[in-house]
Amino acid sequence: MTDAGAPPPALLPPLKADPRVIAAIVASALFMQNLDSAAVTTALPAMALDLGVDPARLGAAITSYLVALTVFIPVSGWVADRFGAKRVFMAAIAIFTVASVLCGRANTVPEMIGARIFQGLGGAMMVPVARLLLLRQIRKEEMLSAMAWLTMPAMIGPISGPPLGGFLTDMFGWRSVFLINVPIGILGLALVAWKIPHVPPSDPGPPDRRGLVLIGLALALFMFGLETIGRHVMPAGMPEAGLVLGVMFGWAAIRHCRQTPRPALDLSLLQIRTFSQGTLSGSLFRIGAGATPFLVPMLLQVGFGKTASEAGLVSFATALGALAMKPLARPILQRFGFRSVLIGTSVLAAAGIAVAAGFTPAWPLWLIFALLALGGLFRSLQFTALNTLSFADVPTSRLSAATSFSGTAQQLAPALGVVLATTSLEISTTLAGHPIATVHDFSIAFLVAAAVVLASCPFFLRLSPDAGEEVSGHHSGAAKQAAE
Structure with missing residues (x-):
């Protein structure tokens, strides 16, 4: 990791490529990872049936991947500095692609978990290093726009993942869900090799x-x-x-x-108030929100008896709403500031998850789709605000350490979200004496997730009204008076 007391590294030479092009290309890794996560969740019931286990217990195939991400992310910043960010990024894409093939060939739950852990190793290097490649090349005032360019292509993965996962599962079996990563990984490697400028390695010292x-x-x-x-x-x-x-x-x-x-984790970064709030306080939101991508397709298939294709077509509504919000994030944050947006979206997103507790087979699918899309709008704005606020005041010399720290927290939260969902279902079914989860049990799990999301709101109240104003462009009333 970069020593907090070390002098800032020499500035990198100007990029020949447009930063927006760089952002779009490195987002290919985020696209592949998000496509994989969304598609696997939709295929989970079919995987469980084929492997002979309960769908809720096969959540280990998801959490093992997310835990592997979390375990290996802390070293990603050091590895990127030591061997060069572009080289590490390409190696990570290759590992993720090979691991996807191994997942598609798994015949037992232990084999699947082992392959998912290997896949997590590749993912752990992909996402934080992709962000690091971009952050080192932009100015503060470009950060919000660059983050939007980075995340918008990546959102195509969650949008296409559920319907694609459902279609592939119904037509070709669940193994094809993993094999779809092979052509995407090859294309991503080619684009990175062609367009991403070389970033020379440095000497970050011993790990x-x-x-x-x-x-x-x-x-x-x-x-x-x-x-x-x-x-x-x-x-x-x-x-x-x-x-x-x-x-x-x-x-x-x-x-x-x-x-x-x-x-390995620079805890002194927590002294930066915006980084602390965006990383730690935001984790509560991410945990509750991370339960819903697991619960929705499971509810539709296990609770409502829908096919994987039907569940996928409905589940992608959340990601569709998230993509629609991306162009609006900058003007909204500029108008209201980070503090107001984080508080408001916490309340609205919690309400959206709580509404899902009322879903029954009698609800028309178009209405469920519309409500999920609306919830996706608020969650997307919250994630954009959290991701940008975390790095708003981090010095350039500490970006490697910050991306590792933030990446660890961001990957741990969805893993805890899946555990929250599966544990809530397990407790509810046990208390009710059901052999498998019913619609009522899913309602309990949605309410628990909503409560966790809402619990993040008091922490955001502690933010200053002008927090991150250099990045958002918002100026509070107090700041305006001081300027006058």
Whole structure:
């Protein structure tokens, strides 16, 4: 990682390519990852049937990937500095593509989980390094626009993922959902090799091996405990031991990172108020929102008896609403500022998730589609605001450390969201004595997710009205009076 006390690195030579072109190309990695995540969720019931397990318990295929992302992301900044961001980015795309093939060939749950962990290794290097490639080439006032260009192409993945995953599952089987990544990965590699400027490696110093090991063990053990506790899939006491050991290793990791000069996770970044709010406070929102992409297709197939294609066509409404919001994010943030937007969208997004608790088979699919699309609008604005605010005040010399830290938090949150969803379903079905989840159990899970999203709102109230104004272009009344 870049030492917080080190002098800022020399400025990189000007890019020959338009930053918007760079953003669109590196977004190919985000597209592939988001397409994979959205399509796999839609195909999950078919995968569970073929592998002979309960759909809710196959959530481990999703969480194992997300945990792998979280475990390996802390080292991504150091690896990008040491070997060159473009080279690492291309290697990550290749790993992700090969791992997708292995997922498509899995015949047992352990094989699937192992392949998904390998896939997570590639994903861990793709997303933060893609963001780092872009952030190092833009000015503060270009950040909001560049983030929109980065995320808009990537949103095509969640839009096309559910219907494509449903169609492929119904027509060719669930294995084809993973194999679709092969041509996308090859195209992404070609575009990166052709258009992305070379970024020379630097000497970031030795990696914080002890910190990386402690963080990896803490996250892996804690998520293992959360994923397996109360499900009777592991010997008695193992899930509880995983949780306890995860907390202990986490405490040791925090203590270590506070004392070492080049930590795996630079906790001093939390002293930057906008980074702290965007990363940590935003994680509560991401956890609750991360439960819904898992719950919606499962509800439609397990609860309503819809086909994978039907579930996919309805589920992509959220991503469609998110894409529609992207061009509007900049003027909205400029008009209202980060604080007001984060508070307002937290409330509106929580309300949208709570409405989903009322879905029944009697609801027309077009109305469910419309409500999901509306919820996607608010969640998209929230994610754009959080992602931009996190880096609004981070110095250039600390971008590598910041992207690693932020990436770890952003990937851990969806994993916790899936665990929140599966745990809520498991508890509800157990208390009600159902062999499988019913519509009522899904309603409980949606309400729990909505409550977690709403819990982020009080933290955003602590933000200053002029937080991130250099990036958003919004000037509060107090700032205007001071200027006058």
